[in-house]
Amino acid sequence: MPARQAQKERTREAILAAALELSQSQGFAQISLRQVARQAGVVPTAFYRHFESMDELGLALVEQSFATLRRMIRDAQRDPNVFANIIDAAAEVLVEAVKQNKAHFGFVSRERVGGSPVVRQAIRHELDLFVSELAVVLARLPNIETWSTEDVQMVSRLFVRNMVSNAEEVVEMPDGRPDLEEQIKEGARRQMRLIVLGFKEWRS
């Protein structure tokens, strides 16, 4: 790659990182173009060489965040333990992955409801996609393969909703509190068992 383009890429990354960092304390919707440029170490007008507006930056962050989420899921599926005890593994993976990507998960959970309309809609769309993707995975599971499509979709929605709620809690969690962390994991495990048990009963 030409050095020119590489440098441009680096600046773009710096802007994305700056926006992600700043939005952690104040929320993306209330940070200014000039703040982002300052944090990224460029002059305000340079911003426009990379993004047409703050909205476009926001969409790029949505994309980045969901790429992180999908990578996380893909990695988790490679782990053989996941199939042995899917619920415990899922709770573990969720908490650990969110802990290591607090910035992105925090961005999604904050802007999902509080962001500008265009960012909010992009996140809703990605989450809807994600529900469908998870439904495909779930449909292959031993106990679930006999369910109707709508039931699988609904349980997938339930899982994603709970995943979002739990991710929110992990993001808010102060550092160095393994007790709280274990509590959230245990809560997540219970919720998932509850959902699965409830659905078994539901059909009987």
Added chain:
Amino acid sequence: MPARQAQKERTREAILAAALELSQSQGFAQISLRQVARQAGVVPTAFYRHFESMDELGLALVEQSFATLRRMIRDAQRDPNVFANIIDAAAEVLVEAVKQNKAHFGFVSRERVGGSPVVRQAIRHELDLFVSELAVVLARLPNIETWSTEDVQMVSRLFVRNMVSNAEEVVEMPDGRPDLEEQIKEGARRQMRLIVLGFKEWRS
């Protein structure tokens, strides 16, 4: 009450109403003192006769919103149907009450994660209180009275979390879509049945 004080009260209400309305489209954190004053029909400096800062206004809105919520719960408890079929009644009441108080519920769900730190913390505190209050009500229910305190608290947390999620969905729901409304109600009913069934199984 002296006419003086009554007029002051009226202006205060106008400011609260203006802030609530404006925050529906843009979120409370991104509206300005001057916008609120303009919408309320007063000059910006008059704002300070009622609130020291936008943060204080935000706290007043939190208080107002949870007062609305508590009134709603109290009314629901008077209804004899609630005890006959608590789950169906709760789903019905939730959707109807949120529909009629979209502004307040929208404010809470938005600012719970996207608001300024002080507003956010106030909402979390109120929700924690609310979980404990609901736990007291739940503990009196036939099937639940034998459970341990922590289990009741946990199921209460689960109910409140799902209530918040469902309220979010109702707030986002476009007007005049009774099909969507019924879908949300049905979802809420299923989730609650799931939770209850799951807990029965859990103990066995």
Added chain:
DNA sequence: TGGATCAGTGAACGTGCGTACACTGAAACT
């Protein structure tokens, strides 16, 4: 090697903001 490209600069603009201050005039008190 010399001209074209273009990421980043720097100055300037109009605007809306929060807040200060001195004010006014009707309601409230004595």
Added chain:
DNA sequence: AGTTTCAGTGTACGCACGTTCACTGATCCA
């Protein structure tokens, strides 16, 4: 009736903002 109180006014300020425009100088290509 005369005085005090105080909710709301109007002006003025300095500041950060988004966006414009002409610019510079290193990289790229012929």
